[in-house]
Amino acid sequence: MVPVVRHSLPDALAAAGFGVDDVRVIVNCHLHYDHSGWNKLFPGVPVFAQRRELEDAHTVDYTIPDVYDYPGARFELLEGGAQPLPGVEIVPTPGHTPGHQSLAVQTNRGWVILAGQAFEEASDFALARFNRWLFTTGQDPEADPGPTWLDRLEEFKPVRVVFAHDEAMWEPQTPPDRPLSSSAG
Numbered sequence: 001m002v003p004v005v006r007h008s009l010p011d012a013l014a015a016a017g018f019g020v021d022d023v024r025v026i027v028n029c030h031l032h033y034d035h036s037g038w039n040k041l042f043p044g045v046p047v048f049a050q051r052r053e054l055e056d057a058h059t060v061d062y063t064i065p066d067v068y069d070y071p072g073a074r075f076e077l078l079e080g081g082a083q084p085l086p087g088v089e090i091v092p093t094p095g096h097t098p099g100h101q102s103l104a105v106q107t108n109r110g111w112v113i114l115a116g117q118a119f120e121e122a123s124d125f126a127l128a129r130f131n132r133w134l135f136t137t138g139q140d141p142e143a144d145p146g147p148t149w150l151d152r153l154e155e156f157k158p159v160r161v162v163f164a165h166d167e168a169m170w171e172p173q174t175p176p177d178r179p180l181s182s183s184a185g
Contacts, residue, residue, distance in 0.1 A: 009038040025084045029116020029164060030097040031057040036067045043072020048084050050092060051077040053099025081152075089156075093118040093149050102153070110159035122168040125161060129154075 010020055026047040028036040031054065039047055054075055057068050068075070076082075078101075082090045087106035094100050096117040103114040119125040132150050134143035153161070161170040 006034075009041065027084060027088075027090055027101070027103050029093075029102060029114070029118070030100045031063050031067050032097070033063050033067055035116065035164065036063070039068075039073070040066055040070035043070065044074055046074050046076045046084075048076045048078060048082060048090055048101075050099035050101055051079055052094075053097060053101070056097060056099060091149065091152050093147070093153075095119075095147060104153070104156045104158070107159075111156035113153055113156065113158045113161040115153075115161050116164045119163060121166045122161070122163055122170040125163070125170050 013019060013022070020041055023042055023045055026039060026042060026045055028039070028047065028049060030036070031049065036047075054068060054077060057063050076084075078090065078092075080092055084090065089104040091102045091104060091113075092100070093102040093115065100116060100118060102116055102118050105112050105114065115125065119128065128144075128146040129150060131140075131143045132146045134140035135145040136151075159171065163169070
């Protein structure tokens, strides 16, 4: 596991050629401080979050109030998926927290999934994806089917899946338009 290192969000935005004033929407994977502690820099900017996540954030020892209680805080509460912008899809991926969500972003290479902490590491995702395939195809009915939301992520045929606390990322070994095959080839 890669140690958590805090970086300045304004500096990261500047390095990408943007400023704080350029941000129009926020989608945090969940409301733990290390994923949403900079929200207070964006008063009035809509923060898309699952209703359950915001409710849990208000409980003792979940996070710090600065994450959700700051001047100008504006939450757009969801009870499922949403499309905050064209080519951007929010997918509920409960697990790490009950209100966890991932983001699918359409790029010129295809869909990229920003999975947050849906899985801790890319290898965990790869294993869950493979086990779900074994289970759903009937090749191994004893395989762990994993979370059903994996099917929704598969619908995007992602070209890359990245995780919040892992430098590794997942990319398909077969083209995204070709399903996994049980035969070597």
